[in-house]
Amino acid sequence: EAGVTQFPSHSVIEKGQTVTLRCDPISGHDNLYWYRRVMGKEIKFLLHFVKESKQDESGMPNNRFLAERTGGTYSTLKVQPAELEDSGVYFCASSLNSGLSTDTQYFGPGTRLTVL
């Protein structure tokens, strides 16, 4: 079974440009999460989808970030316009939503974003 995949693995852009990150969750996983680690900091929650619906956007830093999950499958995270402080590693995770007491979150390899 394929794991969570993310594209691209690396992205280098200039300040003011737009970048779109993509996440493909494990097939059948209703929950999809985005996280971010900026240099030297902890991994921070950004937002959570259940299928195509945004369940929690409390971690999104500002309105330059837009996440979508049309059709409840893959998700995109767009940063427009990118700023220097957006540099970091963006992780995507998915979980089953089986109704059990806890669902394990499976993480992708991350996308390393560098804003120059």
Place this chain on the structure above:
Amino acid sequence: LAKTTQPISMDSYEGQEVNITCSHNNIATNDYITWYQQFPSQGPRFIIQGYKTKVTNEVASLFIPADRKSSTLSLPRVSLSDTAVYYCLVFKGSGGYQKVTFGIGTKLQVIP
């Protein structure tokens, strides 16, 4: 979310057993303890999860005392490939949505 505290770093020689202890004093009744492992340039990888007493899988063991205010991840006979950052997390046991908060983790360095 229950806050967790764990050592920032640990060193161990190859072949030794490594125990990483995490404290979670304000863990709630329905919360589960979960450990993740992260290698450089990779995403966190699930290792083990438990509620109480002892859980063992092919990778590690997790010991949780009766008061559940701490837990210990035990890695038997570590090898160089176990060098990684280990995160102790507390998940709310309500199913479905889990808003995970990562701490700094414990950086384990295995020495030849």
